[in-house]
Amino acid sequence: MSRSSRPRSPWQKSRALSLALAFGACGGEPPPPAAACPEAPAAEEVAAESALPSPPDYDAIPEGPFGDAVRRGERIFRDTQTYAADYVGTAHNCDNCHLDGGRRPSSAPMWAAWGMYPDYRKKNDRINSMEDRLRGCFVYSMNASASKAGVAPPPGDPVLQDLQAYMRWMAAEVPVGHELPGRGYPALDRPEPAPSASAGALVYEAKCALCHGDDGQGGALKGGEMLFPPLWGENAYNWGAGMHRLNTAAGFIQANMPLGKGGSLSDREAWDVAAYINSQERPQDPRQEGTVADADVAFHDHDCMYGDSPADGGATLGVGTGQSAE
Template sequence: MKLIPFCIWAVSALACGSALAQQAQPAQPAAAKAAGAPQFTPPPADAIPEGPFGDAVRRGQDIFLHTGKFASQYAGNSLNCASCHMDAGRQPGASPMWAAYVLYPAYRAKNGHVNTLAERLQGCFQFSMNGKRPAADSQTIVDLESYMYWMAKGAPTGVKLAGQGFPALPKPAQEPDYVRGQKVFEQHCTLCHGAQGQGQHDATGRMVFPALWGDDSFNWGAGMHSVSTAAAFIHANMPLSRGGTLTEQESWDVAYYMDGHDRPQDPRYAGDLQATIKEHHGGKNDLYGREINGKVLGADSPPAGGRLTGHAPAKSTQ
């Protein structure tokens, strides 16, 4: 499979499908090899069983790879689950699904209570997909849970496995910088994601490379809006199959640049920017509400919900 150089944070659905077809096993990022953490390898993609349960797993895999096609009623942008959870949710250091499954239910500071796995998936649709929360007992959620369960079969529960999440980066030597980040972006990222971060779609409107900001990207409530989260993902996973190529400082800088642009509004926003900042934002790595290049981020964001609210995401090709 031919890999296109340094495409921040996403493998296209097409590329993920090719990886499945070829049974690709990506190299494990060095940062994903947590010292002392249990090791686990998910079953190969061609080992999905036959029968009703296997059918649910396959549907979950389809939703994961082609979210806008198989869960269009809940998706408000053109991203796929595999945009963040690379190699169909298999790749260590890219928040793999087999490592996430064994950690739920879990308390999350984001909403201040213990979350079930279903609630965690609902949040992904609402924030990362800028869409609508499926019901916890919907076929969409059940199929995704089935896919995750199948990938995690045999893994120990209640412990962090090697490769879980995005490997955290230490604080940068210098404060993240927009101008330095722009240079990194222009050198490594525009080929895939466009000079304006708009991403690329094919002639049918299907995502090839996702938008990193703007109407068709994740909204201000998504985890990737945090500079530290984005920097950790970028350093561990980019360039494709060559995590660690960028320095830690470059990863922080380009994450700051990416998150220093406007995107759809936080769904929790109720008309008062300062109240939203106070309740849900305001951290050091959170640019929501800050003035960058003369624009207060979040003050005039497009409505959350994307095409689900009639605010159609832009479709562009390069």
């Protein structure tokens, strides 16, 4: 696949540089493992190959107040750790799960989401505005209850305003109210026999640990910037996040991981490794009021391992990190 000659945002450039530095500039000494230097193809490359809508070039961001808001929104999206620090309780940025600044098809891109709200969500059984949806990713995927503010940005907050300006700009050419190809994460058929966390452990060790760490805690550059997000443990997405569902994680992983080699895992491997990651402890489901068993009944009627008892006799899954077993 040829590299795009389209202009890239300064954030994409600095990210590529960080990755290169982390791996001794890809080709330096000692040579990095083969998997270590890739960069996911840019959204417009994927779009060009598949006739999907292509988000606009960054140099098309207009001057003036709207353009300023779009630029701030992009900054928040790509470096949430810095620009919405008060509301982030994990080691994540939005674009860790919505790749390429929320532009990449099959990684729940923002241009495909924009025209689909307000919409009903089973998760909270009501119509959700885009603000509600964004706040949801703060509460669960970014575990806002462990952040400095202890909550998601309140409705009307400039963080939510700027993120929406960025999305609005990105979706300018996209028809509203139509489910677009590339929206969300791909749906994979559930394999028979059922996904196996123990088989997934082997996939993890061979294909993921290099970047996400043997213990799933991710990895930082010397300066402290988190380059490889944690997949479990106290800095990871919590038990209420979409990514804890095996089907969601399997779809994301198959399409996007290992980074730069999306599509290389078999569906089976993706399901197994999704089961492995999601059978590890992580921060508690913020909706839990009584026991894990209560929350399991109330909120986890989907494909996940919440409330399961691990085969090795360990604590029930869902207890959370930093909480004592009940």
